[in-house]
Structures are given as C-alpha cells and as structure tokens.
Amino acid sequence: MPHRNSIKTLLIVDDSRVSRMMIRTFVLAKYPQWIIIEAASGNEALEIVDRDTPNYCTMDINMPGIIGTDAAEQILAKYPGIRVAIFSSNIQQSHQTRAAALGARFVAKPVTENSVAQALEFFESNP
Amino acid sequence: MNSLSELQLDALTEIFNIGAGRAASSLSEIVGDEVKLSVPCVQLYQSSEINADTLSLNSPRLGAVRQHFSGPFNADAMLLFTEERAMEIVHDMMASQVGIEDVAEYEQEAMCELGNIILNACLSSMADMLDLTLNSSLPVYFVGATDVVLRQIISETNQPLILVLHIDLSIEKRHLQGCLMFLLSSSSLQKLLAHIDRFISGI
Amino acid sequence: MNSIPAKNEFAFSGEIGGKIAENIWDSIKSGLILVDSEGKILLWNDWIAQHSGIPAESALNHFLGSLFPDGLAASFKNALRNVLHYKLPIILSNALHRSPLPLYPLPVAHRKQDRMQQSIIITPIVTSEKKRLCLIQVTDATLSIKRERVLKSYSERLSKAAITDALTGAYNRRFFDERFTAEFSRAQRQNIPLSLIMLDVDFFKDYNDRYGHPAGDKVLISVVKALKSQLHRPTDVVTRYGGEEFAIILPDSGSEGGRIVAEKLRVAVSGLNIPHGTSTVADHLTISIGIVSYQPDTSCNATCFLEAADAALYSAKHGGRNCVRHLVTPECGKPCQVDTPQADSPD
Numbered sequence: 001m002p003h004r005n006s007i008k009t010l011l012i013v014d015d016s017r018v019s020r021m022m023i024r025t026f027v028l029a030k031y032p033q034w035i036i037i038e039a040a041s042g043n044e045a046l047e048i049v050d051r052d053t054p055n056y057c058t059m060d061i062n063m064p065g066i067i068g069t070d071a072a073e074q075i076l077a078k079y080p081g082i083r084v085a086i087f088s089s090n091i092q093q094s095h096q097t098r099a100a101a102l103g104a105r106f107v108a109k110p111v112t113e114n115s116v117a118q119a120l121e122f123f124e125s126n127p
Numbered sequence: 128m129n130s131l132s133e134l135q136l137d138a139l140t141e142i143f144n145i146g147a148g149r150a151a152s153s154l155s156e157i158v159g160d161e162v163k164l165s166v167p168c169v170q171l172y173q174s175s176e177i178n179a180d181t182l183s184l185n186s187p188r189l190g191a192v193r194q195h196f197s198g199p200f201n202a203d204a205m206l207l208f209t210e211e212r213a214m215e216i217v218h219d220m221m222a223s224q225v226g227i228e229d230v231a232e233y234e235q236e237a238m239c240e241l242g243n244i245i246l247n248a249c250l251s252s253m254a255d256m257l258d259l260t261l262n263s264s265l266p267v268y269f270v271g272a273t274d275v276v277l278r279q280i281i282s283e284t285n286q287p288l289i290l291v292l293h294i295d296l297s298i299e300k301r302h303l304q305g306c307l308m309f310l311l312s313s314s315s316l317q318k319l320l321a322h323i324d325r326f327i328s329g330i
Numbered sequence: 331m332n333s334i335p336a337k338n339e340f341a342f343s344g345e346i347g348g349k350i351a352e353n354i355w356d357s358i359k360s361g362l363i364l365v366d367s368e369g370k371i372l373l374w375n376d377w378i379a380q381h382s383g384i385p386a387e388s389a390l391n392h393f394l395g396s397l398f399p400d401g402l403a404a405s406f407k408n409a410l411r412n413v414l415h416y417k418l419p420i421i422l423s424n425a426l427h428r429s430p431l432p433l434y435p436l437p438v439a440h441r442k443q444d445r446m447q448q449s450i451i452i453t454p455i456v457t458s459e460k461k462r463l464c465l466i467q468v469t470d471a472t473l474s475i476k477r478e479r480v481l482k483s484y485s486e487r488l489s490k491a492a493i494t495d496a497l498t499g500a501y502n503r504r505f506f507d508e509r510f511t512a513e514f515s516r517a518q519r520q521n522i523p524l525s526l527i528m529l530d531v532d533f534f535k536d537y538n539d540r541y542g543h544p545a546g547d548k549v550l551i552s553v554v555k556a557l558k559s560q561l562h563r564p565t566d567v568v569t570r571y572g573g574e575e576f577a578i579i580l581p582d583s584g585s586e587g588g589r590i591v592a593e594k595l596r597v598a599v600s601g602l603n604i605p606h607g608t609s610t611v612a613d614h615l616t617i618s619i620g621i622v623s624y625q626p627d628t629s630c631n632a633t634c635f636l637e638a639a640d641a642a643l644y645s646a647k648h649g650g651r652n653c654v655r656h657l658v659t660p661e662c663g664k665p666c667q668v669d670t671p672q673a674d675s676p677d
Contacts, residue, residue, distance in 0.1 A: 016141040017134065021330045062144060062165050089148025089252075092155045092162065110145050110256055156405065157426050196418075220426060235564070236449060237425035251416040263418045265451060272559040 008123075009035045009052065013045040013068065014060040014087070019111050023058055023087075026116035042071030049075050054082060056123045059104070061088040061095065069098050076102055085119035087111065131171055131320070138323050139169045142256050143292050143307070146249030153244050154298065158220050163297040164245070166307075172289045174281045174310070179273050182291065182306045184209055190270045191280065192242020196250060198261040199322060200315035203284045204250065206242040208305035210270055216301045217241060239268045245294075249307065257322045286310040361433065361468030366461065367414050369394045378468070381446060382431070383438040398432050406430040409452055413464050417454040424449045424471035431468060447471040495570040497547060498554040506569035506577055513581050514624070514632045521626035525580040525588030526635065528643040529557075529595065529619040532651045534574040536608040537615070549604060549615060550574065556598040560591065577639070585623035585658050592621045592654045600652065616652035618643060623658050 010027060014020045020038045027034060037052060039045040043065050045057070057075065061068035072084045086099045089109035099106035105122040107115050131139070143166040151164035172181060179185055186209030193205045217237045243266045254261050269276070292307040311319065355362050356376040364373035374389040382389075384397060394410075395402050402410075405427055409420045422430055429445035449471045455463040493505035501509075510526070517524035531537070531553060538546040550570075557568045557576065571577040578595075580588050596619055604615040620642025624635060638657050646655040 016137055016144070018138045018141050018327065018330070021327075025330050062148070064167075089145040090164075091148070091152045094155075094161045109148065110252070153408070156408075217425070233423070233425035236421070236423035240421045240423040240426055243419075243421045247412070247416065247418045247420065250418055251412070254416060260417065262454075265419045265453070266421060269562055271562045275559055 007033050007035065008056060009037065009054040010123075011037045011039060011045060011048055011052070011054040011057040013039045013042065013057060013063075013071065015040050015063040016060070019060065019087075019109075022111040023116055026111070026113050027120065030117075030120060042066035042068060045071050046074060049079060049082070053079060056119075057082055057084045058107075058119055059084055059086050060109075061086060061090065069095070069102070072099075072104055073102055076104070083123050085122055087115070087119070134327055135320060135323050136169055138256075138327055139290070140166060142252050143169060143249055145256070146252035147245075147294065148248075149252060150245045150248035153248065154220075154241075158298055160299050163295070165295050166292050167295065168293055170291050171316075172291055174287055174289050177277060177281060177289055177291075177308075179277065182207065182277075183293065183304065184273065184306060186211065187273060188270060189273045189276045190214075190238055190268065191276055192239055192246065192266045192268050193280075194243070194246050194250075194263045194266050196261050196263040198254075199259050200311065200318040202315055202319075203280075203286065203308075203310040204246050204263075205280060205308045205310065206245055206305060207276075207308065208303055212301070212303045213238060213241070213305075216296070216298055216303050219299055219301055235268055239266045242266050242268065245307070249292075257326050259322060280308075280310070284310045286312050286315075288313055288316050290316075360470070361466070363394070363466040363468075364455070365394055365410070365464050365466070367463070369410070371397070372463065378433070380436060381433040381438065381470075383434070400432065403427070403430045406450075409450075410464060410466075413452045413454050414462055417456070417462065419451065419453040422448075422450040422452070433468065435470075435472070498550050498570055500554045500558075500576065501567055501569040503569065503571060506571060506579075509567075509569075510577075510579055510636070511632060513579050514635060517581070517624050517626070522582055523584035523626065524624040525583040525585065525591075525621055526624075526639045527578040527580065527588070527592050527595070527619060527621045528571065528639040529576050529578075529592075529617045530643060530647065531574040532611060532616045532618055532647075533606065533609045537606055540608045552602055552604065553599055553615075553617070556602055557595055560594045560598050566591075575643075583623070584625070585656065588621050588623050589654065589656055592619045592656070595619060596652065596654055611651045618646040618651045619654040620644065620646050621654060621656050623656070625658060 008031070012020050012023050014023070024036050024038070027036065037048055037054060039048050041063050045059070059068040059072050068086060068088070072086060075082060076084060084102070084104040085107050086104050087107050087109050088095055091108050096106045105119065107118050109115065147164040147166045151162040154164070155162040184207060188210040189207050190210045190213050191205055191207050193203060195203050214234060217234055220237065220241070246266065247263070250261050250263060288311045290309040290311065294305050294307055296303045296305065355373065358375060359377060361378040361381065362373060362375040363371060363378055365371055370391060370393055371389050374386045379385050379389070389397060395407070405422065409422055412418070413420050424447055427450070429448055430450060431448060433446045433448060434443055435446050447470065449469045451467045453465050453467075455465050457463060493501055495502040513524060516522070531549065534546065537549060554568055554576070557578070561568065561578070565581050566578060569577050580591060583591065596617060599615065599617045600612070602615065605613065606615045607613070609616065620639055622635060622638040622642055624630065642655045642657045646653050649655060
C-alpha cells in the first residue's frame with residue numbers, strides 16, 4: 001500500500017445526503033487522513049473541481065440538473081488526472097459502456113463497504 | 128407524529144432510487160434497449176388527501192398493479208399509471224419480444240409483470256438497505272375510471288397513510304409518469320421509520 | 331401448503347398425507363416444479379413430465395439447469411435467483427417471455443416442434459426448517475391466445491365504425507349479435523359460466539317528452555359512460571341493443587359475479603343523479619336490469635338464453651323498476667319464466 005499514508009482529496013457527488021454520508025464513512029474508515037468534499041449536484045461538482053482539484057471523485061448518475069456521466073465527462077476532459085468512480089444502481093450496459101469510454105470505473109449501488117472498496121481499489125491502482 | 132425528517136426522506140428516496148435502478152436494469156434486459164427510471168421525490172399523505180391532482184395522474188383511466196407485503200411492517204404497495212400510456216409501453220415491450228400487438232389478455236399479464244418488476248425491485252432494495260425480510264403476495268392488476276380506482280384503493284385497504292413516490296419511466300421513445308404508493312397504518316409507518324433511523328444511525 | 335410435511339422427502343413420503351398431496355398435484359392441469367436453493371428438483375408433477383418428455387424419476391434430485399440440453403433462459407434463471415434471494419414472488423408473462431421452458435404441446439414427439447406458450451409464476455416457499463424453496467407454476471397460454479386471436483380477427487373484420495353506435499359510442503346491435511353467438515357457444519363448448527345483462531332506462535319516453543330529444547340523447551351518452559366506468563375487464567363491453575335498451579355480455583362470469591356487476595351498474599346510473607321529474611320510482615334517472623347466468627352442464631340454447639334475459643328485464647320493469655332481477659340457468663324446453671326472481675331492493 002504505497003499510498004496508504006499520503007493525504008488525498010476525494011470529492012463525493014451525490015444528491016442523496018445519506019449516500020454521501022455512507023461513502024464518507026466507509027472511506028474514512030480506511031483512510032482517516034483523507035480530505036472529503038461533498039457536492040449535491042453535477043453543477044456544484046464542476047465548480048468545486050475548478051476550485052479544489054481533488055485527486056479522486058465518486059459520481060452518482062441520477063441527479064437533478066446535469067447528470068453524473070455528463071459531469072464526469074466534463075471533469076475528465078479538463079482534468080484527466082482525476083480518477084472518477086461512477087456509482088449507480090442502474091447496471092444497464094449502456095451506463096457501464098459510457099463509464100468505460102470515459103476512463104471511469106463503474107460501481108454498482110447500493111453504497112456498501114464492498115462497493116466503496118471497489119472504488120478505492122480503482123483510485124489507488126497504478127494508472 | 129406523521130411527518131418525516133429531511134434525512135428520513137432522503138434515505139427513503141435513495142432506497143427507492145436504487146430500486147428504480149434495479150427495475151430499469153431488469154426491464155432493459157427484456158426490451159433490449161435503454162430504460163430510464165427515476166424516483167424524483169417521496170411524499171407522505173393522509174389517504175383523505177389522495178386524488179388525481181395530488182398524484183399528478185390526469186387521465187380518465189388508471190391501471191394499477193398491487194402487491195400486499197408483510198414483514199416487520201405491513202403495507203399495500205401499488206403502482207399506478209395512466210392506462211393509455213402504460214398500454215403503449217407494454218405494446219412496445221411486447222413488440223420487441225414477440226412481434227404481436229393489441230391482444231387484451233396478453234396486456235393484462237404483461238402489465239402485471241411490469242408492475243411486479245418495479246414493485247419487487249423497490250421492496251428488495253428496502254430489504255437490502257434496511258436489512259430486513261419482506262414477504263409479498265402475487266401482483267394483481269386492475270383498471271378503471273380514475274376516481275373509481277382511487278376510491279377503491281383507499282376504501283379497500285383502509286390504511287390512513289400513504290407514501291407516494293412519483294416515478295418517471297422511459298423506454299425507447301415512450302415516456303410514462305406513474306406513482307408508486309405504499310399504504311400503511313400509522314403503527315407500520317412508525318416501524319418503517321424506526322428501521323430507517325436505525326439504518327441512518329448505523330452510518 | 332401448510333399441510334406439506336416439513337421433511338425434505340415429503341414428495342415421496344409413504345404417509346397418507348403425502349400420498350394424497352402427490353395425487354393432487356399429479357391431477358392438476360398445470361405444471362408444478364419445486365426446487366431447493368441450489369436448483370435441485372424436489373417435485374416434478376405429471377403435467378410437467380408429460381409436456382417436457384422427462385419422467386419424474388429422471389428429474390427428481392437433478393438440477394433444473396442440467397436437465398435441459400439447451401439450458402435455461404437467462405430471464406428464467408434471473409427470476410429464480412431473485413425469488414430465492416428476496417423471497418418475493420415473480421411473474422413471467424407470456425407476452426414478454428413466450429416460452430421460457432422447453433415444454434411442448436402433446437404428444438411430445440420430438441424437440442424440433444414449437445414450444446408451448448407459457449405463463450409462469452414463481453413463488454418462494456419457506457419450510458418450517460427455514461429452508462428456502464421455489465415453487466414454479468407453469469400454465470399453457472396457448473388457449474387464451476387462440477381465443478384472443480379469434481376475438482381480434484372479429485373486431486378487425488368488423489371495422490370500428492360498422493360496430494359502433496354513433497350516438498353513445500357503445501358497440502351496436504350487429505356487434506352484440508356476433509359476439510353473443512361466439513361467447514355463448516364458447517361457454518357451452520368449454521363448460522364455463524357466462525352472464526348476460528339486459529338493461530333499460532326507466533321512463534325514458536317520458537323523459538324525452540318532458541325534457542326534449544336532445545336532452546334524451548345526452549342522457550343515453552351519460553348512461554353509457556356510467557356503465558363503462560363499472561366494467562374493468564377488456565372482454566366486458568357495453569352494447570346498445572336498441573333504443574334505450576343496452577346489453578352487456580360477461581364472459582366467464584357466473585351468477586354471483588354477474589349479480590355484483592349488475593348491482594354496481596344500477597347504483598352507478600342512479601348515482602348520476604340526473605333529475606327526472608316524470609319518473610314514478612325516483613326523482614332522478616334510474617335503470618332496470620335483468621340478468622341471466624349460464625351454468626355449465628345445463629341444456630339451454632342461445633335463443634332461450636337471450637329470451638330469459640329479456641324475461642328477467644321484463645320482470646324488473648314490472649316489479650318496480652330501479653332494480654335487478656336475476657335468473658339462473660334456464661332449462662330449454664320449459665317456458666322461460668321468471669319463477670324465482672332474486673330481487674335486489676332499490677336504493
């Protein structure tokens with residue numbers, strides 16, 4: 001675990017406060033020193049990314065306003081270094097294909113220790 | 128005390144959105160195309176407040192698929208949609224499957240299955256997130272004039288509280304707005320909320 | 331289901347209870363398969379054995395998936411897995427799945443023939459030992475499809491305009507005649523119940539005289555709307571039999587169901603509360619209803635049945651109006667009389 005001790009910034013984008021709380025809890029359980037920022041919509045996420053440039057981002061798809069996959073596309077076009085995990089309960093192939101095309105990791109909701117671990121594994125893997 | 132806190136509503140909305148996502152995945156396997164299904168909001172009503180306007184179902188006729196479920200709390204779960212639109216969607220789904228159209232008896236059963244997929248997905252998501260087991264009856268489909276259907280639902284189930292979820296379903300080029308309703312007694316609602324509070328405090 | 335012994339081997343236990351249960355499910359005219367959480371078959375009834383061509387001895391204790399050379403449809407496997415996991419019942423409709431299991435019409439000659447059309451219901455069964463089992467019920471959907479096709483070809487042959495009453499939008503007499511003949515012979519052939527409702531607007535001529543013909547036309551439109559609102563099955567349709575007389579055929583409805591529908595229709599029209607100053611039974615518009623129910627295994631032909639419906643309506647008219655009179659199974663040869671009318675009191 002080479003990155004275990006380094007401080008990273010994670011942006012959690014989800015319109016559900018409960019989902020954000022769960023992701024935050026599972027991440028902090030493993031990496032207590034990480035800095036967590038939350039956004040409740042894709043538009044808010046775009047602003048935060050410009051301001052804070054996080055290392056990682058978890059992105060819900062179904063949100064009011066700009067949808068998650070579109071927000072991820074804009075973020076990755078501007079900051080290709082950010083690693084994005086797309087969380088969705090909708091496991092239809094079209095969503096998974098789109099995530100893969102963007103270079104993001106698709107993770108099936110609900111938010112559980114296991115699904116968050118999948119996202120973390122992707123964040124910490126070598127590019 | 129029959130109002131929900133913001134966090135309780137948020138948790139419920141998330142549970143049902145996950146259910147909707149699962150239902151969309153199952154439906155897309157059937158139609159072989161992308162299906163969009165979302166639950167924009169959850170509201171709690173007294174059954175006396177329920178009418179076509181509160182449900183935003185402005186159509187002369189409604190179709191309804193109903194399942195009774197039991198477990199730590201009991202409720203009648205019901206999916207309501209405008210008959211005409213639902214039929215169009217079912218026709219499309221059927222056409223993509225077997226290339227037939229306009230056969231009444233097919234429709235009834237297909238509507239039952241459509242409702243069954245959506246209701247089961249929501250119930251299973253609830254069971255997963257809240258860590259509980261729910262049992263359910265088989266779905267029943269009925270259709271009729273809007274006010275008749277609504278009156279019948281409210282009088283038959285005799286439950287004072289109704290949790291209403293507005294849903295948007297898009298399959299291929301069709302778009303359908305419907306409603307998912309959970310009819311509960313106040314003690315069942317309290318039990319549901321206790322499970323949700325336990326879930327939230329466990330985060 | 332509660333009487334099934336809890337032990338796993340109940341399907342072939344020597345107990346009397348088990349034997350009777352076995353006889354029952356082997357007599358059932360639809361398919362029953364019970365599998366455990368691994369998909370191992372615990373019950374395989376005669377119907378399934380016949381239509382799959384696989385005898386129970388070869389099926390029991392084997393895995394469902396390995397039994398069929400082509401495997402199971404993905405939708406069926408998913409459904410089975412979901413039922414076992416979430417314990418929620420699942421429907422696989424014929425419309426959306428057609429033939430998930432390799433079952434064939436009899437006689438099962440070879441596997442090249444077309445599969446049987448199926449409707450499938452999968453329900454969870456939990457034993458007293460907390461074992462999770464799945465009951466798969468399969469019914470042959472071919473018959474209902476054939477029937478719907480026949481009805482569909484009917485309605486196509488008779489174009490919409492030719493079978494619709496222009497004023498009320500109800501079906502017309504021509505449609506009634508064709509549909510009634512078809513439904514009656516189906517009821518006779520398949521020995522299933524059928525009810526026929528005949529109804530008439532009370533004091534309609536007086537209404538026309540008092541309020542004028544345009545108002546009378548409006549009343550008929552409202553009545554048809556009220557009648558339609560009470561009919562929830564696609565096969566139950568309102569037809570204008572003539573003038574202010576309407577007929578409704580209720581396929582597969584026996585005397586009890588028919589009576590309930592008839593009473594709902596009466597209440598719905600009365601509930602319109604259309605003022606009728608020259609009616610002597612109420613201050614608003616009402617209808618009289620005669621209903622006749624065909625019971626299987628009785629000798630009665632279509633003409634006699636129709637006459638009986640007329641007679642029941644006549645009895646309702648002369649028995650006070652705004653009421654339902656009901657006749658069960660007229661026997662042919664006897665004069666069709668309303669001997670024992672079961673009157674429902676007006677509201």
